[in-house]
Amino acid sequence: MDIFLQQLINGLVLGSVYALVALGYTMVYGILGLINFAHGEVVMVGAMVVLSMISLLSSFPLPLGSELILLISVVSAIIVCSTLAFFMEKVAYRPLRNAPRLAPLITAIGMSILLQNIAMMIWGRQYKTFPDLFSITSYDLAGANITNVQIFIICLSILIMIALLLLINLTRIGRAMRATAENPSIASLMGVNVNTIISLTFVIGAALAAVAGVLVSANYSVAHYSMGFILGLKAFTAAVLGGIGNMAGAMIGGILLGLIESIGAGYISDITGGFMGSHYQDVFAFLVLIVVLVFRPTGIMGERIADRS
Amino acid sequence: MQGIRNNLVVEINDVSKSFGGLVALSDISLDIKQGEICGLIGPNGAGKTTLFNILTGIYSPDSGVFKINGQECQNLKPHLVVKAGLARTFQNIRLFGNMTGLENVMVGQHVRTKVGVVGAIFRHRYARQEERQIEEKSRALMVYVGLDPDTNQLSNTLSYGDQRRLEIARALATDPVVIALDEPAAGMNATETGELRDLLMRIRKDGVTILLIEHDVKLVMGLCDKVAVLDYGVKIAEGKPNAIKQNKDVIRAYLGGSLS
Amino acid sequence: MKELLTDHKISSLKTYFTSYRHAVWIGYVMIAVALIVLPFLVESTIGRTWVRILDFALIYGMLALGLNIVVGFAGLLDLGYIAFYAVGAYTWALLASPQFGLHLPFWVIIPIGFVVAGFFGVLLGAPTLRLRGDYLAIVTLGFGEIIRIFLNNLDHPVNVTNGPVGINLIDPISIGSVDFTKTQEIFGLIFSGAHIYYYVLLLLLLVSILVCIRLENSRLGRAWVAIREDEIAAQAMGINTRNVKLLAFAMGASFGGIAGGLFASFQGFVSPESFILLESIMVLCMVVLGGMGNVWGVVLGTFILAILPEVLRDISSPLQENILGKVWLDPESLRMVLFGLALIVVMLVRPTGLWPSKKNN
Numbered sequence: 001m002d003i004f005l006q007q008l009i010n011g012l013v014l015g016s017v018y019a020l021v022a023l024g025y026t027m028v029y030g031i032l033g034l035i036n037f038a039h040g041e042v043v044m045v046g047a048m049v050v051l052s053m054i055s056l057l058s059s060f061p062l063p064l065g066s067e068l069i070l071l072i073s074v075v076s077a078i079i080v081c082s083t084l085a086f087f088m089e090k091v092a093y094r095p096l097r098n099a100p101r102l103a104p105l106i107t108a109i110g111m112s113i114l115l116q117n118i119a120m121m122i123w124g125r126q127y128k129t130f131p132d133l134f135s136i137t138s139y140d141l142a143g144a145n146i147t148n149v150q151i152f153i154i155c156l157s158i159l160i161m162i163a164l165l166l167l168i169n170l171t172r173i174g175r176a177m178r179a180t181a182e183n184p185s186i187a188s189l190m191g192v193n194v195n196t197i198i199s200l201t202f203v204i205g206a207a208l209a210a211v212a213g214v215l216v217s218a219n220y221s222v223a224h225y226s227m228g229f230i231l232g233l234k235a236f237t238a239a240v241l242g243g244i245g246n247m248a249g250a251m252i253g254g255i256l257l258g259l260i261e262s263i264g265a266g267y268i269s270d271i272t273g274g275f276m277g278s279h280y281q282d283v284f285a286f287l288v289l290i291v292v293l294v295f296r297p298t299g300i301m302g303e304r305i306a307d308r309s
Numbered sequence: 310m311q312g313i314r315n316n317l318v319v320e321i322n323d324v325s326k327s328f329g330g331l332v333a334l335s336d337i338s339l340d341i342k343q344g345e346i347c348g349l350i351g352p353n354g355a356g357k358t359t360l361f362n363i364l365t366g367i368y369s370p371d372s373g374v375f376k377i378n379g380q381e382c383q384n385l386k387p388h389l390v391v392k393a394g395l396a397r398t399f400q401n402i403r404l405f406g407n408m409t410g411l412e413n414v415m416v417g418q419h420v421r422t423k424v425g426v427v428g429a430i431f432r433h434r435y436a437r438q439e440e441r442q443i444e445e446k447s448r449a450l451m452v453y454v455g456l457d458p459d460t461n462q463l464s465n466t467l468s469y470g471d472q473r474r475l476e477i478a479r480a481l482a483t484d485p486v487v488i489a490l491d492e493p494a495a496g497m498n499a500t501e502t503g504e505l506r507d508l509l510m511r512i513r514k515d516g517v518t519i520l521l522i523e524h525d526v527k528l529v530m531g532l533c534d535k536v537a538v539l540d541y542g543v544k545i546a547e548g549k550p551n552a553i554k555q556n557k558d559v560i561r562a563y564l565g566g567s568l569s
Numbered sequence: 570m571k572e573l574l575t576d577h578k579i580s581s582l583k584t585y586f587t588s589y590r591h592a593v594w595i596g597y598v599m600i601a602v603a604l605i606v607l608p609f610l611v612e613s614t615i616g617r618t619w620v621r622i623l624d625f626a627l628i629y630g631m632l633a634l635g636l637n638i639v640v641g642f643a644g645l646l647d648l649g650y651i652a653f654y655a656v657g658a659y660t661w662a663l664l665a666s667p668q669f670g671l672h673l674p675f676w677v678i679i680p681i682g683f684v685v686a687g688f689f690g691v692l693l694g695a696p697t698l699r700l701r702g703d704y705l706a707i708v709t710l711g712f713g714e715i716i717r718i719f720l721n722n723l724d725h726p727v728n729v730t731n732g733p734v735g736i737n738l739i740d741p742i743s744i745g746s747v748d749f750t751k752t753q754e755i756f757g758l759i760f761s762g763a764h765i766y767y768y769v770l771l772l773l774l775l776v777s778i779l780v781c782i783r784l785e786n787s788r789l790g791r792a793w794v795a796i797r798e799d800e801i802a803a804q805a806m807g808i809n810t811r812n813v814k815l816l817a818f819a820m821g822a823s824f825g826g827i828a829g830g831l832f833a834s835f836q837g838f839v840s841p842e843s844f845i846l847l848e849s850i851m852v853l854c855m856v857v858l859g860g861m862g863n864v865w866g867v868v869l870g871t872f873i874l875a876i877l878p879e880v881l882r883d884i885s886s887p888l889q890e891n892i893l894g895k896v897w898l899d900p901e902s903l904r905m906v907l908f909g910l911a912l913i914v915v916m917l918v919r920p921t922g923l924w925p926s927k928k929n930n
Contacts, residue, residue, distance in 0.1 A: 099920030102857045110912030117905040240707045279722045286711030297699045391807030405798035416795045420807025429787030483807050
């Protein structure tokens with residue numbers, strides 16, 4: 001039972017990070033119909049900026065508490081990532097808004113390659129370790145371990161998701177975003193500045209990605225220039241699993257994928273009688289995805305789009 | 310022509326369909342004879358397009374049966390309904406936009422031809438012959454509806470009226486027994502509607518039965534051999550155009566609007 | 570009009586057309602000669618490695634043409650296409666290497682690879698037929714990863730693929746005792762292994778191009794494009810979209826399978842590392858950047874994207890030395906940065922690709 005609980009906790013932690021990143025994918029997809037392949041790299045840049053800021057601030061003899069150092073670092077990561085995403089949209093995606101569907105996908109792939117390699121030039125090829133700002137304490141929970149960092153990750157992700165749902169559902173901006181997602185040209189006829197809304201979507205998505213980058217590197221204590229790609233891929237999978245374009249779907253899909261992966265990794269060996277080890281964790285995740293999509297072709301929360309003829 | 314009764318090419322018996330709690334069609338029955346033009350009219354939301362989508366296999370009915378050319382079709386996929394002999398056009402034109410007009414019509418013959426991968430790659434004699442026949446017939450059909458088969462224009466660059474005509478040519482290319490036209494005159498001016506009327510008469514004369522959804526009452530009344538009227542998913546009247554014009558239920562359904 | 574066409578004019582038209590036809594034939598002959606001479610020219614000017622790079626470009630050409638059937642013709646976005654390449658490569662590797670002690674000849678393996686990869690294409694296609702656009706993309710991506718993970722881990726409990734180490738000493742194509750990867754001397758000309766493979770691969774690429782063009786201009790090709798353009802209308806025209814889509818998957822996969830087999834036999838070695846997601850993405854870039862749906866555009870895109878990174882590799886160090894005085898930036902990263910930039914710039918300047926199909930605007 002304690003193994004199950006342990007995998008459940010690990011899954012929740014992983015899942016909340018996936019959910020934060022998946023939100024960025026799903027918001028952009030909902031409005032532009034674009035798979036923003038470079039979104040994972042934004043997560044990586046967020047993690048890298050935080051790491052650099054922390055070591056920079058710690059190296060000065062300033063009377064800053066570790067909480068303040070972390071806060072300043074995270075805020076700078078958010079600013080850097082949002083700016084990056086803002087310009088990325090402007091340069092690589094906006095000119096292609098009326099181009100064939102796959103053209104912006106290719107520029108997104110180009111962006112991803114570009115960012116990854118620029119990051120490698122700046123931060124090097126080595127794994128960077130997350131500095132020990134706080135001491136990690138471990139709590140016992142009915143036979144399973146949970147650390148203060150993990151508790152922090154889960155709580156912060158939940159808070160951010162609630163805030164985002166409120167923003168989307170209750171504010172004027174949120175309404176404009178939903179209208180744009182529904183139909184950009186009609187939204188613009190109704191006086192919504194579609195360009196601003198799209199920029200804003202990228203900026204919000206990037207801010208979430210920056211936070212996710214911090215959380216994931218704090219959880220595993222490392223960051224690497226190539227960490228964004230796989231993470232982004234998983235998050236995109238989560239977004240599709242939940243029903244792409246749907247915010248609640250991205251959250252559910254993220255948590256679910258995290259749980260599937262970690263529980264799958266824990267039990268796959270038992271299920272297959274030792275034939276498949278934990279190496280097959282990803283196989284398990286993708287198989288679940290395929291099965292879900294076969295039965296619900298538009299994801300768990302996706303709307304059934306009836307074809308009018 | 311197995312199992313065709315009394316020259317009936319379309320036999321609809323008690324077809325019903327509801328979406329969630331909304332009853333879109335209840336117990337619709339309708340027979341169409343070979344060579345007839347049958348009009349289907351009714352106010353917006355009466356269920357005309359739903360009936361169309363059921364007949365063409367996009368939806369399956371909750372209950373009821375229908376036969377096309379003597380073959381039961383209520384559980385068939387759209388491509389098999391076409392094979393049975395019913396071809397359609399769409400209310401909001403759905404051409405293959407990035408193909409030329411001729412290619413659109415050539416696609417229409419897919420269901421009556423059979424060359425596959427091997428034939429495509431090796432172009433043996435049968436494949437070449439079939440390909441030549443497809444092209445010749447498609448050219449003839451384009452001329453038949455009044456289009457120039459030699460223009461290399463992509464179909465999404467054609468004028469609105471030409472796109473409508475191209476859709477009809479594409480439907481005719483499937484060698485249908487019945488063609489179902491969903492508001493073919495929508496958005497046309499008087500001249501274009503006149504040309505459409507001539508075309509439909511010619512199609513009927515050449516032996517193809519027509520089921521016509523149309524808002525242009527003048528066109529329907531002038532052209533159809535019989536008219537069925539739907540309102541709120543129920544067939545409220547069926548008969549010759551002149552009788553329909555005087556039918557009280559029909560007049561009420563159209564909010565007292567005059568039908569002449 | 571008739572009276573305008575005097576005898577004189579007709580005869581001059583005739584000579585015009587015959588000379589035009591001659592010009593076309595002369596053009597073909599010149600291209601053929603150029604393609605035959607190319608490896609010698611390349612080897613003597615920039616070295617034998619470049620002949621190998623040309624060989625890989627030809628293999629990529631077949632891959633990209635196969636993906637073009639799926640993505641370009643039928644409009645099904647496949648992000649896991651490299652899986653079929655992997656299936657083809659491992660089929661060859663297992664049937665012609667010391668791994669199982671099997672050494673089947675190439676004319677047996679090629680059809681087997683074709684069928685096995687096609688089967689995997691159907692296997693992927695069947696459950697995903699109802700999916701649209703990007704849902705399909707992520708499922709195909711997952712499928713590609715699943716295949717790779719299996720290749721990576723099928724060394725236990727039963728050793729099939731040798732795991733991450735890969736399979737070595739794969740037989741090359743050979744006829745009788747003539748081994749195509751060994752240097753041969755024919756009529757006093759020295760043909761290296763890369764040379765001989767160049768001709769084999771060139772021949773197969775030309776056949777692939779022919780097959781693709783014929784498929785495109787057939788009943789089946791029109792059905793694929795119709796599905797890409799409007800699936801509902803395609804059904805309403807009597808196209809069995811399920812079968813036709815499956816056929817696209819199977820055809821595309823078979824191309825990938827053959828390309829994979831040739832890759833394995835040419836390289837003599839396969840490991841799961843050659844079949845990562847980035848490779849799928851690379852092939853997709855070749856198709857889209859070249860001009861999706863247009864066979865010639867796809868070939869062009871392939872050659873640019875297969876050769877550009879190698880050119881950048883060769884010039885990124887000397888370029889820095891000349892301009893900046895010393896090597897400031899890691900040449901490997903600089904090469905990839907420039908590559909990424911090239912993808913972005915080309916798509917911004919030509920959103921429909923470098924050589925788009927006429928039908929894709």
